[in-house]
Amino acid sequence: MSDGGPAVRRLSDWDREHLLSLADEFGSPLYVTDLRRVRENCLRLREAFPEAHVSYAVKAHTGQAVLETVRDAGLDAECASAGEVERALDAGFPGDRLRYTAVNPPAADLDHVVDRWEANPEMTVTVGAEDTIDRLADRGFDGRLCLRANPGVGAGHHEKVTTGGHAKFGIPIDRVPSIAERVRDDFDLVGVHAHAGSGISGDDLSAHRELVRRMGDLARAIDGLEFVDVGGGFGVPYHDDEPPLDLAAVADATREALGDTDAQLAIEPGRYVVADAGVLLSAVNTVKEVPETTVVGIDAGMTTLLRPAMYDAYHAISNLSRPDAEAVSTIVAGPVCETSDVFAEDRAVARPERGDVLAIGNAGAYGYEMASTYNSRPRPPEVVLDDDGARVARRRETLDDITTLERTASEQLPN
Ligand SMILES: *Cc1c(COP(=O)(O)O)cnc(C)c1O
Numbered sequence: 001m002s003d004g005g006p007a008v009r010r011l012s013d014w015d016r017e018h019l020l021s022l023a024d025e026f027g028s029p030l031y032v033t034d035l036r037r038v039r040e041n042c043l044r045l046r047e048a049f050p051e052a053h054v055s056y057a058v059k060a061h062t063g064q065a066v067l068e069t070v071r072d073a074g075l076d077a078e079c080a081s082a083g084e085v086e087r088a089l090d091a092g093f094p095g096d097r098l099r100y101t102a103v104n105p106p107a108a109d110l111d112h113v114v115d116r117w118e119a120n121p122e123m124t125v126t127v128g129a130e131d132t133i134d135r136l137a138d139r140g141f142d143g144r145l146c147l148r149a150n151p152g153v154g155a156g157h158h159e160k161v162t163t164g165g166h167a168k169f170g171i172p173i174d175r176v177p178s179i180a181e182r183v184r185d186d187f188d189l190v191g192v193h194a195h196a197g198s199g200i201s202g203d204d205l206s207a208h209r210e211l212v213r214r215m216g217d218l219a220r221a222i223d224g225l226e227f228v229d230v231g232g233g234f235g236v237p238y239h240d241d242e243p244p245l246d247l248a249a250v251a252d253a254t255r256e257a258l259g260d261t262d263a264q265l266a267i268e269p270g271r272y273v274v275a276d277a278g279v280l281l282s283a284v285n286t287v288k289e290v291p292e293t294t295v296v297g298i299d300a301g302m303t304t305l306l307r308p309a310m311y312d313a314y315h316a317i318s319n320l321s322r323p324d325a326e327a328v329s330t331i332v333a334g335p336v337c338e339t340s341d342v343f344a345e346d347r348a349v350a351r352p353e354r355g356d357v358l359a360i361g362n363a364g365a366y367g368y369e370m371a372s373t374y375n376s377r378p379r380p381p382e383v384v385l386d387d388d389g390a391r392v393a394r395r396r397e398t399l400d401d402i403t404t405l406e407r408t409a410s411e412q413l414p415n
Contacts, residue, residue: 029280071093086112114136191228380397
């Protein structure tokens with residue numbers, strides 16, 4: 001392997017002293033994103049799938065520095081909203097490297113995307129309902145169209161991220177060939193697509209194989225397709241003892257299940273590109289000894305990193321300030337008055353004291369993106385690292401930022 005780096009970057013692989021100095025300089029909570037690791041992840045994907053078209057699912061992390069890094073590393077952009085299309089264009093993705101996937105798209109998104117398509121006619125639009133095709137046609141769209149199939153199989157680490165079999169997503173796969181015939185005259189039909197959800201893992205590729213097999217059959221049933229996109233969902237090891245995904249094995253399984261097609265294989269991972277490129281740093285506010293455990297209150301919460309509250313997600317946690325302290329069993333909790341505002345229960349952490357800085361691993365994907373201002377809590381800043389050092393990519397939000405929408409409410413235009 002050339003410069004794709006190791007298969008995984010664990011929390012313990014980060015430079016502890018450097019992270020502590022960043023927390024000291026920029027305060028906490030703080031997202032830190034290493035663009036060098038984003039680059040490595042892109043390279044490994046391209047090396048494992050040299051024949052495939054590889055896009056990055058922008059929604060995992062939409063920061064401009066990340067998008068530019070991904071663009072330079074040769075991946076295209078898969079966007080889930082008009083806002084993401086705008087961000088990808090701003091980051092310099094040309095129209096022919098940009099796809100918009102419409103999931104129950106609001107009218108404003110379609111208006112905006114069709115407007116951008118007029119200036120970037122090489123853009124591809126993926127639709128998951130016949131109704132969306134009609135709505136695009138109503139707006140004058142006759143460009144590159146991809147049909148999203150519901151393959152009837154899903155995969156995911158949690159039911160909330162399993163999309164492949166859910167009726168919300170895609171056109172039932174057996175109806176796709178007839179719809180393809182119907183739309184052929186009015187659009188430039190270029191591809192078929194499916195996304196099974198998140199969580200392709202090394203131990204069980206059977207759901208992935210089944211999805212890809214069905215998509216291969218579908219691609220062979222439709223003439224003249226440019227690509228067959230089998231989605232994202234490439235898993236990352238959130239637990240320290242989980243092995244990293246064997247990308248070569250996933251690639252082999254994908255090729256074998258797809259079989260011979262004239263259409264080019266396409267994949268669109270999001271999480272895999274950014275998850276282990278990011279950590280969240282958070283300071284300890286409160287240490288409370290209770291009979292059963294030690295409750296460690298930190299200044300990040302579910303408003304900073306939602307995944308544990310929303311998906312029961314596991315994230316590694318390390319006390320950067322006490323590398324040599326003995327570990328004690330803890331509950332690591334945020335400052336929000338919600339039972340779900342807990343990062344970990346029954347977790348061994350080097351005995352924390354007030355003021356210590358904890359690092360939460362694998363925070364690069366769906367971390368900042370899902371942050372909110374619940375509790376009127378401003379969102380944290382993000383620092384990006386690259387060969388030339390560290391810089392602030394997003395400043396800390398202020399209470400003034402949050403309340404500005406009220407203070408400027410009279411500027412609301414009538415609909
Ligand atoms: C979210 C999403 C992805 C990326 O999923 P990951 O699990 O982050 O790889 C890819 N394609 C579509 C259509 C998605 O909605």
